Amino acid sequence: MASIQKTAGGWRVQLYRHGKRESATFPNKAQAASWALQREAELTGARLPAKTLADALDRYEREKAPKEGAGQAWARTKVANLMATPMAARPLSMLAASDIAEWRDARLTGGKLKGSGMVAGSTVNRELNLIRSVLEAARKDWGWIRVNPMADVSRPKNPRPRRRRVTDEEAAAICAGLGYKDGKPRTASQRVALAFLFALETAMRGGEIVRLLPEHVGKLSVHLPKTKNGDSRDVPLSKRAREILALLEGSPVFGLNDTQRDALFRKGRIKSGVLNLHFHDSRAEAIWRLSKKLDVLELARVIGHRNISSLMLYYNASADELAGKLD
Numbered sequence: 001m002a003s004i005q006k007t008a009g010g011w012r013v014q015l016y017r018h019g020k021r022e023s024a025t026f027p028n029k030a031q032a033a034s035w036a037l038q039r040e041a042e043l044t045g046a047r048l049p050a051k052t053l054a055d056a057l058d059r060y061e062r063e064k065a066p067k068e069g070a071g072q073a074w075a076r077t078k079v080a081n082l083m084a085t086p087m088a089a090r091p092l093s094m095l096a097a098s099d100i101a102e103w104r105d106a107r108l109t110g111g112k113l114k115g116s117g118m119v120a121g122s123t124v125n126r127e128l129n130l131i132r133s134v135l136e137a138a139r140k141d142w143g144w145i146r147v148n149p150m151a152d153v154s155r156p157k158n159p160r161p162r163r164r165r166v167t168d169e170e171a172a173a174i175c176a177g178l179g180y181k182d183g184k185p186r187t188a189s190q191r192v193a194l195a196f197l198f199a200l201e202t203a204m205r206g207g208e209i210v211r212l213l214p215e216h217v218g219k220l221s222v223h224l225p226k227t228k229n230g231d232s233r234d235v236p237l238s239k240r241a242r243e244i245l246a247l248l249e250g251s252p253v254f255g256l257n258d259t260q261r262d263a264l265f266r267k268g269r270i271k272s273g274v275l276n277l278h279f280h281d282s283r284a285e286a287i288w289r290l291s292k293k294l295d296v297l298e299l300a301r302v303i304g305h306r307n308i309s310s311l312m313l314y315y316n317a318s319a320d321e322l323a324g325k326l327d
Helices: 029-043 053-063 065-083 097-109 121-141 168-177 188-202 206-210 239-246 258-272 281-290 296-303 308-314 319-323
Strands: 002-007 010-017 020-026 221-224 233-236
Touching (some): 002 029, 010 029, 020 029, 053 121, 065 121, 168 188, 168 258, 188 206, 188 258, 188 281, 233 296, 281 296, 281 308, 296 308
Antiparallel strands (some): 002 010, 010 020
8 A cells, every 4th residue: 555745855755565565756646646556556456458549549430439429529629739739648547636737827828838729718628528528538448547637626717608799780791791792602611601690590500501401401490410519409490590591502501611601701890890790709799689589498409408597697687577477
């Protein structure tokens, strides 16, 4: 049984086995505990494989990421980014919370670690979730480590939810910036304009819109076989949404991919002069508008939210307004 104590020089581990004592000192407790577990396993004949974080990332991408549905592309991209970081070369047996914390801080501050860049706390938390999943697979499924160092990594605070409304005037300006006025689209930019207008009508995510196929389009609704949370969903179509679909021909319906949509929308936004607007803001605006027409359970079903309490933001009528519904 190992004992771990704090000393002036760091964390000292003492290990007793078969009447013999071994000791070592480490800069932090996580590394000390990891060494103790590794050494105990070696002394009992249960040696852990010599694997690095890069090995775990590679196996996770091959075996686990394909099962993540709509999140597969995101996971593969993030795995590739993590592969380029210095900590990817660390042996799993020596990977400590401090290594992950260093990467976390570089992501938050725009530090100079390879593969890093300044991003919001919410993005870092999603990436930390991925790292945790990779290390849990290495611990539980593959037997490569005995302790997940993520347990000692603190999380950054998520920023307050974005609440950007989209006015009709701004939507018209975006369409003008994308070169669209009316009728059938002739360019990819014009199809992006229609995708934005369609999002304002349906509250569908940008990725759901660009992946929409003709066979998923019904007379009054569209069927989404697999959404962000892994569920299928049927989305009712307003008259305006049906008019937009009638203008389009192709498979996928909008003839776009995520990269095209993002790049062209940014160019159109710059031309429009509309400030601080993202394509995804259309979803929040659409949810706000739909909340005036649907009750909370209906709205949750339409937009695919499992947590109904998150929708209460959109139901903020005053008591006096609600009183009028009671008579």
